[in-house]
Amino acid sequence: MPDPINPGEAQGEYLFGPGFRNFQGVTDPRLVSRLIESEARFRPEFSALELADIATFAKGTEEDRENPRYEEVRREDAGFKSILKKLKAAGGDSTSARFQNSLGAGERFYLYNQGLLGEEEDGSPRRFSVLDIERQVERTEGQLKDTPKTLERQEGLLDLLEEASKESFDLQSQQLAQQRAADVAALQEFAPQVVSAYRAADRPSTDIAEAVQRRAGISTGPRGKGGRGQIQEPDSLDALRERGESLVEADLQPTSAAELALLDRGASDVFAGRESATAGERALQAQGLADLSSAREGASLAERAIQSRGLADLNARLRAASGAERALARRGLADINAQLLGAGAAERQLQQMGTSLGSLSPTQQEALISGRGTEFIQSTGELTPLELRRAQQSARQASVARGRGLGQGALADEIANRLAEETNKRERELALGSQLLGQAQGLRSERLGQGADILQDVEGLAAQRRLEQLQRQQAGVSTLGLTDDQIARRLQQQLDRQMFGTQALGSTDDMEARRIQQQLQRQQFGAGTVGQAEALNAQRRLEELQRQQFGTSTLGLTENLAARRRGEELQNIQLGAGLIGQEEALQSARLGQAFGMNRALAGDAGNIILGRPSAAINLGQQTLGQAQAGAAGPMGPQLFDSNVGINMALQNQANQFGLLGAQAQAGATRSAGGLGLAGAFLGNPGLFN
Incomplete structure (x- = not known):
């Protein structure tokens, strides 16, 4: 029976090593230093690849881009044609030194992939003829003809979401319009019947409601178009309204004679002019200005x-x-x-x-x-x-x-x-x-x-x-x-x-x-x-x-x-x-x-008749959810993950349990075989004669 897993111990040994103090885990300074150096060197390239994948996933591929498979097939075709030419120049002998020395690395790779290059079971080099190479050339030419030079544009997630959103919106709008038309027709047909049924079912309450209508001034007699009664106000309310309107429209009292006299007196005092200056004041001001503006005497000879x-x-x-x-x-x-x-x-x-x-x-x-x-x-x-x-x-x-x-x-x-x-x-x-x-x-x-x-x-x-x-x-x-x-x-x-x-x-x-x-x-x-x-x-x-x-x-x-x-x-x-x-x-x-x-x-006739929700919204949301499911998932690696230690320990424990199960099954098989043999011997005593 394997020992039970301690999550804290598994995490600690993974991070810090055995005993949590030997620095043999993933947090070893030397390991961390090398990881940091590796991250600094390669993380920008990994990030660039991830961003390129995200961009391709979101925007799709460009139109008329080159097909890498076409270039691979073209190179393989050119390689086998070159091999055929060299084999014919060597007289069709694939094991000759002239032919083997003339082969390049790419040509050897193509021959090895097709099983034409290697050794036989007896250790001798594998032979092939000009006919074998001509078959390979025919195969590559056929593949080259069937392989397109360029790839068509593949729509990305944004394009698919846009198309799915448009189709979901059209479908949702169509279903909502049909359902609303059916709901309005049902309401026009059954709403008056529902109201009449409710009023007939509770006649005392209907009488009370009609009495309140009459007290409010709403006639319950002949109804106008649409089944609505006429509203009439009582006499007491008419008197109250007439009294309020008379007070609101009352005129302002006229101005008295004393108020008019005060108004004239105040206006004359406010607009009174200032008295003019006397002759002595004007002479005094002229003399002062003359002295103030006097010029300085000129210099003597x-x-x-x-x-x-x-x-x-x-x-x-x-x-x-x-x-x-x-x-x-x-x-x-x-x-x-x-x-x-x-x-x-x-x-x-x-x-x-x-x-x-x-x-x-x-x-x-x-x-x-x-x-x-x-x-x-x-x-x-x-x-x-x-x-x-x-x-x-x-x-x-x-x-x-x-x-x-x-x-x-x-x-x-x-x-x-x-x-x-x-x-x-x-x-x-x-x-x-x-x-x-x-x-x-x-x-x-x-x-x-x-x-x-x-x-x-x-x-x-x-x-x-x-x-x-x-x-x-x-x-x-x-x-x-x-x-x-x-x-x-x-x-x-x-x-x-x-x-x-x-x-x-x-x-x-x-x-x-x-x-x-x-x-x-x-x-x-x-x-x-x-x-x-x-x-x-x-x-x-x-x-x-x-x-x-x-x-x-x-x-x-x-x-x-x-x-x-x-x-x-x-x-x-x-x-x-x-x-x-x-x-x-x-x-x-x-x-x-x-x-x-x-x-x-x-009652609420609309709720009774129209009380079912529309399935168009759920259908549109379900379609959008399916379109967006491809975008879910974590992006980018992590440097340290303490769960790795627990996962490794649990995996090791699972392996041990699997081994124990296999051993137990093997033991049970052996025991069953022994018991079966003993039963056969005991059930057939003639075997011992």
């Missing part, structure tokens, strides 16, 4: 002369420099801007010689000696043919002289003599190479020293020329200092003259300030005079305002009297409207009571 002299001194220009000062300045500038004297021909020749001798590149003689010494140092002591022959002859002569002849000993002596000669030659060439390299280095050091001495002499001559340039520039600076002193004296003279002009202008400013003060005093006197005239004018305006206020108060009294009369009229209108309203309320209550009783007796 002396003031204008002082001002002109001061302006001339203030605008005095700097005196121009003299001819000697300008010549001195030019001489100083020429000395300051003096250029360095160019080097002479002899100095340039020395510099060229020093540069040539001081060059780090070796001369031709130094390079020749150095190259020869390097060759000697790198020598391996190899003998020339002449030296090799000389060493061999010397060894052979010595061997013959010693009576050895040309045997093995002579050959060894010859080799030893050759090696000794090579060693001596290598030592001689090394010594000679070292001597030549030392000689080349000495020549180079001597040449560089001569070049350095010559360049040092050239640098001394250049320093002498720079010293002469510096002395000339210092003389120019001294000369310019003298010209600056002369300019400073001329500037001081100009400044003194401008200061005198400033003092003269200050004197004229004081005179002008006194004239401005006199003008201001006269204007202040004029302003005081105008102020007195304005005070008199304000007194007259105040008297006019007081009279207008008195007239306004008088008009207010007349308005109060008129408002009182309008209030009395409004009260009469309100009282009349109240009486009319009472009459309307009583009549409405009686009519409502009578209508309610008759309505209660008649």
